Amino acid sequence: MKNYFLTLLIGIICLISCKENTETTKFQSKTNPKALKLDTLYSELYDKGNFNGSVLVAENGNVIFEKSYGIADEQTNRKLNDSTIFELASVSKQFTAMGIVQLVKEGKLSYEDDITKYIPELNDYKEITIKNLLNHTGGLPDYMELADKNWDKSKIATNDDILKLFNQVKPKKLFEPNEKWDYSNTGYLILATIIERVSGQKFGQYLHEKIFKPLDMKNTFVYRRRFQPKEIQNYANGYIYSDSLQKKILPDEMGKDFYVVFLDGIVGDGMVNSNPKDLLKWDRALYGNNLINDQDRNLIFSSTMTKDSSQTDYGFGWMIDSTKTYGKIASHSGGWAGYISYIERNLDNDKTIIILQNNSLSSTEIPIKNTRRILYNQEVEKPIKLDNEILKSYAGKYLTDTQKEKEIAFENDKLYVVMSADYKMELVPVSKTKFIVDGWSPEVSYTFILNDNGKVEKYRVIQEAQGINKTANRIK
Incomplete structure (x- = not known):
């Protein structure tokens, strides 16, 4: 990688290599040479068909790189831009967790409450606490597998429908609470239902009132495009690849019995939609004291331990890593319905990486490691080629x-x-x-x-x- 200031020619070549008809650029290459390296990294992936999405990278809250590559709507050829909205998939879990944190702060529930206090449908699963669900130590089986076997796929399932299935089928627990760590979409579905029942509001309304509106996140909301369709401006359609048709398609084209379609009514483990600008507002708020205090922050961004003293490396809706080179990192990824999302917060060094894509193909790449290496002035790693x-x-x-x-x-x-x-x-x-x-x-x-x-x-x-x-x- 060569520094932008070496020659004007390099900058011109870079601009030519970016396909003007499919990209929107917003970065400060004149003041931060890291931006040129980041653009080179993502442009190469885009040119190879391995990246279609938006990227925002910030240091100390200041955007050093913001750029969109590719298409939002394959049918109209509408381009992505820096305000385009994407579905966040499992990155939504951090907002569900924050909803629970707010209810605890209001004195309306406790992290140690048994979930059956709010969800009597789950009386067969006693001694699982709200905190167990937050950090994936509850031991509940996967609701997607349960629905795949037992749900009428001509209908779109909601949270209440899944809870009724649990009550009817009574699938066995995977393990006793806090015995192990096992990533659980089921747990976050239940947390969303607890939010609704305790607050008396719909999940999306509660998050809007307690998080999105106070933080001026005007392009962030809960949206189920198949269950409750509506017109949204500047929205990115999510695409998957059809082997039989040999082209990118919307998941809906797979039919009603495709899991992405019949599970579209579920909230809590996904279904928050946003864009990089709003997610940066969210990132900044997590450093401040308007939403949370230091005690809350310590719970949210700390790994918990299971009964055998094993670290889970998971807080409240965030994966937690402690590294020698980069310090403490909180991150989360997501993948659903053609969308791939990623947010990373380097807590000791105040660096932020936000990557949102609307193509989930076998060729799609998420260059997290090299993005981080550029941020820390390290050389980008080039993989070897094997036969x-x-x-x-x-x-x-x-x-x-x-x-x-x-x-x-x-x-x-x-x-x-x-x-x-x-x-x-x-x-x-x-x-x-x-x-x-x-x-x-x-x-x-x-x-x-x-x-x-x-x-x-x-x-x-x-x-x-x-x-x-x-x-x-x-x-x-």
């Missing part, structure tokens, strides 16, 4: 020590760890057998171990900063 036959040899099913089946998938010349039906993490090769999870902090590596015949026997996953060193044996 596809080598990558394919690693793809398959693996069984962990806890008897969980994991999948390593090969798609579009890349290797991925499959986390769920709509979310997978790219594995970036750094040697013939070792890969780094793209954008993850603290760094996570996967090393494939071969037997004497050169066949893949297992993989080892290591996250040194968190003391994780585990293996999974190949089963097929």
Whole structure:
């Protein structure tokens, strides 16, 4: 990467390389050379078809880079801009958590309250507290799997519908409260329902009154486009890829029985919509005292421990990392209905990264790690290229020590760890057998171990900063 001030020619080349008909630029390259490096990073991804979205990067609350790449509406060819609104998917959870925090501050509930106090439909799941739901230690099973098996998919399910399903089917708990950590969309669905029942307001109304309006977040709201459709100006449509049609499509084109469609009435684990400008307002407010005080801040941005003293690395709606290089980082990602979202707050150094995309394709990339490296004046890492036959040899099913089946998938010349039906993490090769999870902090590596015949026997996953060193044996 070359500094912008070296020659005017470099700046001209950069401007030419940006496709003027599909990009909006708002960054201060004259005053901050990091902006040019960030633009180069994202422009290269955009040119390769690996990025379609908006980016905002700030230091000490000052925007150093803000830019949109690509299309908001494939049918009309409407372009994204710096005010375009995206669905946030699981980044919504931090707002649900803040709604609970506000109710606690008002004295209307306690973090230690049993959830059955507010949700009698869940009387079979006693001793789970509100705090368990906030930090994913409740042990409740996944509502999406429950709905997939038991819901009439000709209808759009709501929170109350899912709670009725739990009451009728009574699926077994995954574990006892605070025994383990397991990421739970179910928990945040329940938290949203608790907010509604305690406040007497709809979830979206409560968040608007307590968070969005006070912070002047005029382009942030709860929106379920299929359950309660309405006209929204400057909205980005979310796109997925259809293998059969060989093109990008809206999730709705998959039919009513596609999970994104029949679960569109659910709030709490998702369904907040916003843009980068509003999310920066949110970021700044979390440093101040209008919404929360220092005691609240410590709860929200601190990892909790399970019964065996294991750290969860999760606060209230935020993943929590402590790194030697970057200090304490609070972040969250999201993926749903063609949208991919990410927000990161470097708490010790006051740096903010906001990335919103409206293409969820196998080729889509989220260059979190290199964005962070540029912010800290480090060289951008370039991955090595491995032959596809080598990558394919690693793809398959693996069984962990806890008897969980994991999948390593090969798609579009890349290797991925499959986390769920709509979310997978790219594995970036750094040697013939070792890969780094793209954008993850603290760094996570996967090393494939071969037997004497050169066949893949297992993989080892290591996250040194968190003391994780585990293996999974190949089963097929």
